[in-house]
Amino acid sequence: MKTENLSIITEGLTKSFGSVKAVSGLNLRVPVGTRFALLGPNGAGKTTTVRMLAGLMKPTRGSASVCGYDIISQRDEIKAVAGLLPETPGLYSKLSAAEFLEFVGALHHLHGDVLHRRIDALLSILGLEGRQDNLLESYSSGMKQKVLIASTLLHEPRVVFLDEPTSKLDPSASVLVKDLILALAEETDTTFFICTHITSFAQDVCDAIGILNEGELVTVGTPDAVVEAAHVRSLEEAYLKIVGGKIDREALLAWR
Amino acid sequence: MDGNWFHIARAEFQVQTSGIRTHRRIVVSGSIVLGIIWALLIAPTLIGYVLTEVLEIPRLAVAMVMPGLMRAGIMFIWLILLIPSLSNALQEVKVGQWEILLSNRVKTREILVGTFVGRLAIYGLCVLYLAPLLVAPFAHALAVSSVGLALMYFTVFVVTVSTIWLSNLVGTAIQSKLGASSRGKDLAKALALVLSPVAVFPLLGLQLFAPMMSEILGLDVFLLFPFTWGADLVTQIAVIFNGIGPSMEGLVAVLGLGPSLSLLLLGGFSIFVVLLGLYSADRFFIIGEGARTESVTTIHRENIVLRGVRRISSGSFGVLIVTGLKDFGRKAENLARLALLMALALLLPFFVFIRAGEFELTSVAIMMSLMLGFLGVQVFGGVGFLESKDQLWTIQATPHGVQRYVKAKAIQCILLIVPVVLLPSVLYAVVLRLNLSRILFLLSTSFISCLGGAFVGIGIAAGNPTYEDTKSGAYITNIVEGMGLVVVSSMSYLIAGIALSMLGFNDLMNYIRTSESLYILAQVMPLPIIGLLVILIGQHRLSNLE
Numbered sequence: 001m002k003t004e005n006l007s008i009i010t011e012g013l014t015k016s017f018g019s020v021k022a023v024s025g026l027n028l029r030v031p032v033g034t035r036f037a038l039l040g041p042n043g044a045g046k047t048t049t050v051r052m053l054a055g056l057m058k059p060t061r062g063s064a065s066v067c068g069y070d071i072i073s074q075r076d077e078i079k080a081v082a083g084l085l086p087e088t089p090g091l092y093s094k095l096s097a098a099e100f101l102e103f104v105g106a107l108h109h110l111h112g113d114v115l116h117r118r119i120d121a122l123l124s125i126l127g128l129e130g131r132q133d134n135l136l137e138s139y140s141s142g143m144k145q146k147v148l149i150a151s152t153l154l155h156e157p158r159v160v161f162l163d164e165p166t167s168k169l170d171p172s173a174s175v176l177v178k179d180l181i182l183a184l185a186e187e188t189d190t191t192f193f194i195c196t197h198i199t200s201f202a203q204d205v206c207d208a209i210g211i212l213n214e215g216e217l218v219t220v221g222t223p224d225a226v227v228e229a230a231h232v233r234s235l236e237e238a239y240l241k242i243v244g245g246k247i248d249r250e251a252l253l254a255w256r
Numbered sequence: 257m258d259g260n261w262f263h264i265a266r267a268e269f270q271v272q273t274s275g276i277r278t279h280r281r282i283v284v285s286g287s288i289v290l291g292i293i294w295a296l297l298i299a300p301t302l303i304g305y306v307l308t309e310v311l312e313i314p315r316l317a318v319a320m321v322m323p324g325l326m327r328a329g330i331m332f333i334w335l336i337l338l339i340p341s342l343s344n345a346l347q348e349v350k351v352g353q354w355e356i357l358l359s360n361r362v363k364t365r366e367i368l369v370g371t372f373v374g375r376l377a378i379y380g381l382c383v384l385y386l387a388p389l390l391v392a393p394f395a396h397a398l399a400v401s402s403v404g405l406a407l408m409y410f411t412v413f414v415v416t417v418s419t420i421w422l423s424n425l426v427g428t429a430i431q432s433k434l435g436a437s438s439r440g441k442d443l444a445k446a447l448a449l450v451l452s453p454v455a456v457f458p459l460l461g462l463q464l465f466a467p468m469m470s471e472i473l474g475l476d477v478f479l480l481f482p483f484t485w486g487a488d489l490v491t492q493i494a495v496i497f498n499g500i501g502p503s504m505e506g507l508v509a510v511l512g513l514g515p516s517l518s519l520l521l522l523g524g525f526s527i528f529v530v531l532l533g534l535y536s537a538d539r540f541f542i543i544g545e546g547a548r549t550e551s552v553t554t555i556h557r558e559n560i561v562l563r564g565v566r567r568i569s570s571g572s573f574g575v576l577i578v579t580g581l582k583d584f585g586r587k588a589e590n591l592a593r594l595a596l597l598m599a600l601a602l603l604l605p606f607f608v609f610i611r612a613g614e615f616e617l618t619s620v621a622i623m624m625s626l627m628l629g630f631l632g633v634q635v636f637g638g639v640g641f642l643e644s645k646d647q648l649w650t651i652q653a654t655p656h657g658v659q660r661y662v663k664a665k666a667i668q669c670i671l672l673i674v675p676v677v678l679l680p681s682v683l684y685a686v687v688l689r690l691n692l693s694r695i696l697f698l699l700s701t702s703f704i705s706c707l708g709g710a711f712v713g714i715g716i717a718a719g720n721p722t723y724e725d726t727k728s729g730a731y732i733t734n735i736v737e738g739m740g741l742v743v744v745s746s747m748s749y750l751i752a753g754i755a756l757s758m759l760g761f762n763d764l765m766n767y768i769r770t771s772e773s774l775y776i777l778a779q780v781m782p783l784p785i786i787g788l789l790v791i792l793i794g795q796h797r798l799s800n801l802e
């Protein structure tokens with residue numbers, strides 16, 4: 001595989017916090033325009049991986065590049081071509097949705113008509129056009145998530161890192177986000193790197209999947225290949241078989 | 257109440273003692289035993305020894321000042337118990353905790369009683385250790401018997417407990433109303449901020465103007481306050497159980513009330529506030545499902561100042577400044593800080609006015625610069641910098657985001673500080689009858705001092721962000737560091753003067769001293785220079801990778 005067709009490359013990427021190894025020797029190759037899902041239980045190291053790739057965290061060992069830029073020496077170049085949706089919303093409670101998006105756009109050096117046109121369009125697509133002038137403090141968690149998704153896409157990034165994008169969304173909003181990801185990936189060659197717990201979302205949207213457990217990448221491939229390799233019928237079963245976590249009924253009621 | 261209050265009290269106690277959670281029982285029970293020994297044996301003996309043997313103060317002299325000092329001491333305890341805990345309650349509206357409690361069918365009254373009992377142990381311990389410092393010297397001077405000493409402590413305890421209850425009651429009542437919406441929570445934080453000055457200033461005023469008011473009212477105005485009843489009762493108990501001779505008759509004439517009346521008033525007040533709390537909770541204020549209906553605020557057209565900023569700085573950086581100003585201006589807490597800053601800056605010219613003739617430009621400029629430096633740190637550093645770590649991720653995820661964000665914050669400060677320093681400077685100019693060039697000079701020195709303080713505050717907050725957490729050790733460290741830097745910068749001229757004199761540059765120092773403007777500038781300029789350095793270091797630290 002030629003490196004110029006690769007959006008994300010990691011080689012032995014490792015991050016430790018004291019004695020705790022959050023990510024251990026991660027080797028990944030994600031081609032341009034791919035929708036890659038990183039699945040894993042809580043604390044598996046998904047968020048840490050995304051933060052390192054987005055240039056927000058320094059790896060303890062190993063190297064990685066995003067769109068050909070090194071994650072340590074070319075952080076600002078990565079930030080210019082990448083968008084990050086954080087796991088929890090870090091919104092300004094006293095700004096409206098339109099104002100917050102204007103703020104994020106300005107951080108990406110956008111302003112004027114171009115910025116305002118994009119804000120209006122994204123808020124309209126996400127169904128927030130009627131609430132765009134309300135302060136964010138009055139938004140529900142799903143609405144806040146939509147605003148954050150808009151802020152991630154505002155500067156037309158070539159790589160989008162989404163950390164649990166649909167965990168707070170209702171089913172119809174989840175479908176909307178799925179369609180948005182599919183349309184952007186197919187029409188604009190945008191690469192999506194998605195951290196999620198939701199196996200059905202990963203199966204519907206992504207063309208490649210990696211399962212991370214206790215900081216190590218235990219399997220990688222297309223959803224069908226992962227299911228086939230695990231000798232099960234669905235991705236959820238494959239996930240449970242690989243990661244563990246299936247408890248029998250007797251154990252579930254043992255606390256009573 | 258069916259026992260829920262006990263579980264709440266236990267949880268509150270666990271929160272209060274979380275710092276010693278591994279040895280909670282041993283530390284708390286040990287502290288209580290040690291506190292009792294300290295209060296009844298060690299403190300009276302030790303303080304008595306220091307007073308009579310070391311300082312050699314006559315017993316009668318100590319006894320003479322007792323009524324006044326006791327009133328001042330108990331008033332201090334009252335304020336210390338009432339204001340900080342009320343302020344804390346307002347700072348942290350515990351809506352999340354209420355949801356858990358309410359889902360378990362807990363009544364407001366149970367929350368009130370539970371939080372009160374939970375806090376009682378720690379506050380009680382504080383009183384156990386601190387009260388002897390106030391009571392023991394007088395108990396020793398008057399040779400009060402053990403029964404008398406125990407009664408004196410009990411009176412202080414009753415004053416303390418009723419004050420904690422009152423503070424808890426008012427805090428819960430306000431929280432139940434202001435916890436209703438995010439706007440309310442914001443107002444609660446603002447209220448917490450202005451609470452201390454609002455409560456302390458009238459009491460200070462009372463101290464100053466008490467004789468005049470007493471003349472008008474025909475009675476000692478202090479007799480209207482519960483802390484006076486408690487203080488007077490402690491004094492009266494000391495006299496009743498004294499072993500050296502003074503009688504009660506003279507004391508009643510001095511204090512205005514007899515012991516039975518003091519006891520009646522204090523007891524009546526304590527019972528009244530307890531009953532008031534128990535009766536009003538679940539009637540006049542309820543922490544309930546209906547209370548927290550979210551209100552929606554819709555923003556309208558930008559004001560002329562923001563439009564002006566956009567016109568001057570039309571690019572993306574202008575957008576950062578404008579959104580920062582909007583975020584700052586919409587938080588009642590920030591506006592309260594700014595208003596407080598302005599009020600304190602205005603107090604100085606008033607002081608200068610009433611002490612006319614004692615001040616000239618040099619002392620006013622230096623005094624004002626120091627104060628505005630402190631206020632700059634307080635208002636613009638700390639909580640106003642970043643709301644959350646996730647907000648920081650958003651900013652860090654953009655190219656040169658941190659540098660541009662900090663730069664935009666610095667420019668916002670400039671825009672906010674101008675009106676704040678303008679008014680007090682003009683007032684000074686009027687009071688001191690300054691000409692235009694001197695007005696501009698005073699305005700400039702005030703401005704750069706406040707800006708220097710703001711830069712110090714922002715720089716420290718950027719280097720060690722504490723977000724919205726005002727209770728963390730990091731927040732306190734930041735504020736202390738900021739204040740320390742303002743003090744150090746104000747002493748720079750003195751330090752430089754000593755160093756230059758030692759190096760033989762006396763002429764330079766003499767030259768600076770002969771010019772009023774140069775002298776003021778030499779005192780004022782280090783702060784903005786230090787501020788610039790601190791903000792650059794803070795910006796660098798904030799953009800560092802973890």
